[in-house]
Every structure is written in structure tokens, then in C-alpha cells.
Amino acid sequence: MALEIVFWAALGLIVYAHLGYPLLLWALAGLFGERRIPSEQAGGLPAVTLIIPAYDEEEVIERKVANARALEYPAGRLQVVVASDGSSDRTAELARAAGADLVLELPRGGKVASLNQAVRLMRGASADPRVGDRRTVGRSEESRASQSDILAFSDANSYWRPDALRRLIGRFADERVGYACGRVRFEGGEGGNQEGLYWRYEMAVRSMETRLGGITAGNGAIYAVRREAYIELDPSRGQDIGFPFELTKRGWRAVYEPSAVAEEKMAPTVEGE
Numbered sequence: 001m002a003l004e005i006v007f008w009a010a011l012g013l014i015v016y017a018h019l020g021y022p023l024l025l026w027a028l029a030g031l032f033g034e035r036r037i038p039s040e041q042a043g044g045l046p047a048v049t050l051i052i053p054a055y056d057e058e059e060v061i062e063r064k065v066a067n068a069r070a071l072e073y074p075a076g077r078l079q080v081v082v083a084s085d086g087s088s089d090r091t092a093e094l095a096r097a098a099g100a101d102l103v104l105e106l107p108r109g110g111k112v113a114s115l116n117q118a119v120r121l122m123r124g125a126s127a128d129p130r131v132g133d134r135r136t137v138g139r140s141e142e143s144r145a146s147q148s149d150i151l152a153f154s155d156a157n158s159y160w161r162p163d164a165l166r167r168l169i170g171r172f173a174d175e176r177v178g179y180a181c182g183r184v185r186f187e188g189g190e191g192g193n194q195e196g197l198y199w200r201y202e203m204a205v206r207s208m209e210t211r212l213g214g215i216t217a218g219n220g221a222i223y224a225v226r227r228e229a230y231i232e233l234d235p236s237r238g239q240d241i242g243f244p245f246e247l248t249k250r251g252w253r254a255v256y257e258p259s260a261v262a263e264e265k266m267a268p269t270v271e272g273e
Contacts, residue, residue: 022201025208034211046149048169048224049079049122052100053114057156058089065098067159072166079148081122085114111220113235119151123227151225153239158184158221158262168224168260178229178252179243181218182260206256214254217241222262226252 050068054061061082068080079102082095086108095103104121106114150169154160164182171180183203209215218240225243229252233242244254 022205022208025205025212029208029211032212045074045077045166046169046172047077047079048073048150048152048165049081049148050152050154050165051081051083051115051118051122052154052156053083053085053111053118054087054091054095054156055085055108055111056087056089057091058087058094060157061091061095062098064154064156064159065095065100068154069099070162071160071164072162073169078165081118083114083118085109085111110235112233112237112239115153115239116232116235119230119232122148122151123230148227151227151230153220153223153225154262155221155264158264160222161261161263164222164260164262168222168257171255171257172224172226174253174255176253177255178226178247178250179218179254180224180257180260181215181255182222182262183256183258184219184221185261185263186266187263203256203258207258210255214248215244215256218244218254218256221264222260 052061052064052068054064057064065080065082068078071078080100081102081104082092082100083104083106084092084095085106087105092103092105104114104118106117109117150172152165152168160182168180168182171177186199206215206217220238220240223239223243225247229247229250231243231246231250233239233246247254
């Protein structure tokens, strides 16, 4: 009898997680959810630093920097930074040639460690003395970086639509928002849309969570954080789940903006991913 109760309770929790929870969100969002979302910052667009972590990304880094440069955002308000995480190929060299404002050559530490180091510099703190060649880092660049109001992040193989940054940054018109992520659209080898039913389900849940209070997970392809809200997570943790959780605990809102779109080609194998 006891095992039966445990079995049905466990089964009920699984059903609730995948069906009951979104149905509850749908009902609560309909009753209490936000109706209007701020879309513009008072006083104009904020200064943004877009940080791109890269490990041996010579095949895509030039296209990524060009994609960042083509965003519909005032050039004087956007700085593009590439944080090379111990790359052994020409990632740093090609990023400079493509027009990145700042290229950091960091010792291999993993994605989160490289982002922490880059943000430390953006905040005006002293950089890790282990940082290698930083010939592109001048006083003016460091000054611009430390004055950025918003820190945006993207993977090297994710390409943002021209209006994606403006739409993502629009969420920060709400002073309660400390973190905002956009939507990733996955493409297959032939360029076709490869989003499955479960991914669309996840995005629908995030939209309803945003209307009520905040999301429980984001993604690494397209997201942004207020400079003062950024926290250095342990390198063993992922920012996709860690940021929404930790920032919410500190009183910030974490939200999802579906109109801020990044496109990414799916890896052909699990090992590639």
C-alpha cells in the first residue's frame, strides 16, 4: 500500500510538472499577468557591452563580429568584446581583424570563468594578471566598457536578427528587471527550422512566467544583465539557470522577450553540442 502511494504521488508530480504547472500558469497569467510591457527606456538607449565568449571559434568568429556590428543600435552606444577562452587557433586574431572593440586572450578556464573575467574588466576592476595579449585594450576602451549600463552576452555561433538587441534592451525600461533573455531559433544543416514541440512548449512557459513574475531558466545564445546586477557564478555552474535563480533571490526580475531572436545551427551530434 505504501509503495502504491509513493508510485502514484511520483507519477502525479511528473504530470503536474509537464501539464499541471503550465495550465496553472495559463490561468494565473490570464487573471493577474502583465498586460503592457515597457518597450523603451526613458532618456534614450543605454550603453551596452556585448560579450562573446569563444573557444577555438575561428570558423565562425568573423561572421559573429560582423553580425554584432550590423545590429540596429547606435554605434557609439555599443561595444563588442570577444573573450577568447584559451583558444589555440586564430580566434583572437580574426576577431580583431573583423572589428571587435576589445579582444581578451584569457587562460583556459571554461565559459563562465571567461565571462566573469571579462565582466570584471567591464566594471573597471583590475584584470587577471594571467591575461595574455591585450594589444587592443586601451584606456579609452576600458573607460567605455566600465560605463556600459547593460552587459549583453551571446555565443559565437549564434546570430542575432538586426532588431534583437533593441528588443532585448527594451525590457530594461522596467527598473525591476535585472536579467532578460531572448528566443533561440534552431536551424538544421539545410537551413530548415528544427524546433521541436518541446522547445515551443518551453518558450510558451517562459512567456507565461514572465507575465506573472519571472522565468526559471534562460539561454546562452541571447541574454543581457544590468551591470550592477551581474554576479560571478562559480565556473562549474551555468548562467542559463543560475542567473534567473540567483538574481530573483536578490530582488531582481528575470524575464523572457520572444521578439529578440537569435538563430543557431543545431550541432549534428550530441558530442558536437
